[in-house]
Amino acid sequence: MKNVFKIVTRFVIGTVVIALILVIFNAAFLTILIFQTPQSYKSRSKIVTISKDLKLQNGKYVLGRKGEKAMNSQYKWGMLLDDRGKVIWSKNMPKDISKQYSISEVSSFSKWYLKDYPVDTWNHPSGLLVIGNERNSYWKYSVQFTSKFIGDIPKHMVEILILNILFAFLLAVFLGVLLYRSLSPVAKGIENIVQKKPVQLPCSGILGNLSSAINKTSREVQLQRIALKKRDDARTNWIAGVSHDIRTPLSMVMGYASQIQESAELPMEVRDKAEIIQRQSIKIKQFVSDLNLVSKLEYDMQPLNLVKIFPEELIREIAADFLNNDLEDKYNIDLIISSECGNHMILGDYTLLKRAISNLIQNSINHNPGGCNILIKVYMEKLKFIIEVKDNGTGIEKERLSNFYKGFQYDNGHGMGLLIVNQIIKVHKGNLNITSEIERGVSCNIELPAINS
Incomplete structure (x- = not known):
């Protein structure tokens, strides 16, 4: 569930960041648009050029080359009124435009439109x-603001x-809550699968397909778990049965051999x-006992008698046992x-730990018939x-060493002893690491968690 909370938190933060980016982008875009429009609509400079280039020549008003260029680039038609409102010059003037205007008519169109023609x-x-353009080619409106408003x-x-940020945050929280409600059952279902519990999620909503897939996976995991349990039970029962069946005739063989x-x-x-x-x-009896112990350790069927142990005392006792047994x-x-x-x-089972370390020492003895030096080091790390x-x-x-790391499989010689050692160390929440070089010996490192004395 903590992971779901992290996902929702990141989702909320991400939504706010995206909203901020959009606000900044829109503000920048609007600014560019506002400042670029006067550059494309250079009405003031164009009309000044036209006015300067419109001159009286031989009793007629003539528009020069610069004026023509300015007019063709921005406007469609134009006219010049004298002080009495009469048209004394025109160019491409529409037919529905009058050639005489009163002062009131001039006042009405001087800032806006002349018969729906936008004019400057x-x-x-x-x-x-x-100077004018075609109908509906430009919109002209007068906007007025007080100085206080501009300030x-x-x-x-x-x-x-701030309002945008607040709105984006509230929206992100709302969407995050919806996402959390959708993800919570899914996350719980995944946790249950990891814990090998059955899962049945509702398959409605936006995560319906994912929930359906999790349900299917859960059913398959449960079927596999049942199949594995049957196999493991059969294996354990078979080993226990064989061990029991071998003991009786083996005891008779050993008894008669002793006689x-x-x-x-x-x-x-x-x-x-x-x-x-x-x-x-x-040897056969020991092998059967080892096989039975490995099976019990692997399936957590071996009871542990946990006590506090000083490793120094344990190691010294093991070494003394070997030295006192005619080594x-x-x-x-x-x-x-x-x-x-x-x-x-x-904190461990004294008997099992003693057996594990003894097995490692015995392996060194068994597989070096010509003799060797055995060093036992104990330290903290x-x-x-x-x-x-x-x-x-x-x-x-x-x-052969690589086989030990592939699940510590049984291998004639070292295999069963190392397999038992590995299982014992695992139930004590430790690790076994083995390194070796030909003609340079073997090094077995056992790591076990420590507690304060």
Whole structure:
């Protein structure tokens, strides 16, 4: 819903900005129009040119070249009246225009129209020059304003601008509320889809098509969720069933192998083979247990006994267990624990975390039969514990290492152990990063959130 509010806020701001841009554009356009019109309608300069170029020659008034040019560019006809109102010169004068005018008639058309012909007038040395155009070619109106009104124009423009901004803001808020009402159910529907909840939105209104698509997506997600749950349940039940079915015959095999191994009456060769059977049976039992644990961790079925743990104590106990269990001399375990680790703890399942770190150490031992040095470092980084288990052994090939990052798939050798480690770290809201170079060893970094001690 916060995202919807952001969208509406941006919409309101955008609408106000667009409105302001339109107001500024219209004001600029009107200003340009007002100031450009006198340049295109140069009546004053044209009529002055005509008046100056209209001269009496040999008892006749003749319009010179400049006057002709000015008249042809702006006007259609013209005439010159003497002081008695009589036409003493004309050019292209319409037939319905009289050739004699009284003072009152001259006064009526001197600023406006003469029989619907728009006209301009100018004083000529011999009388009054009247220049006209065709009917309906120009509009002429007289506008009068008081000096106070002209002086208040800047204030009125500011007031109009403020009113425009206020109106644009109110309009944007109104449209924003409508948009919010339309988007809110859609946003809620999308949130429900993310949370894997069923969605059924009304398909009316301007967002009807989008709502319909969200409903369809929700139905498909629910169908897929049901199918995945059935598959996962079947997989979990199958693993649990197989684990249970294997345990009973495996226990019998291990029991008989132990009896044969301990029987002094049997030849040593037979007892050695029974020992091999016993070891391999233990591996099978451990493998089945690991498989069952991975399944439970993956589907959040493994109960966690969360306690506060000092990583330093956990690491020292793990290292002591390996050293006390007859670790061969070709393997060396070193610890480096930062002093700042004593001020923080981990909230986790002690048994599972111990198993995860032990698996990493055991991997280094299992896959380096020629021996190696194993370094365990514990330090803090941005309120996170970093537990690094590093060896200088043979390393892991890039191809196999890439498989671990593709969902930590099972791979003969490292796979199951690393898969368990990854699942344990994930349920503790941590991360596992693995790097390796051939003949330079493997480095496994565990990141776990820290809490104050």
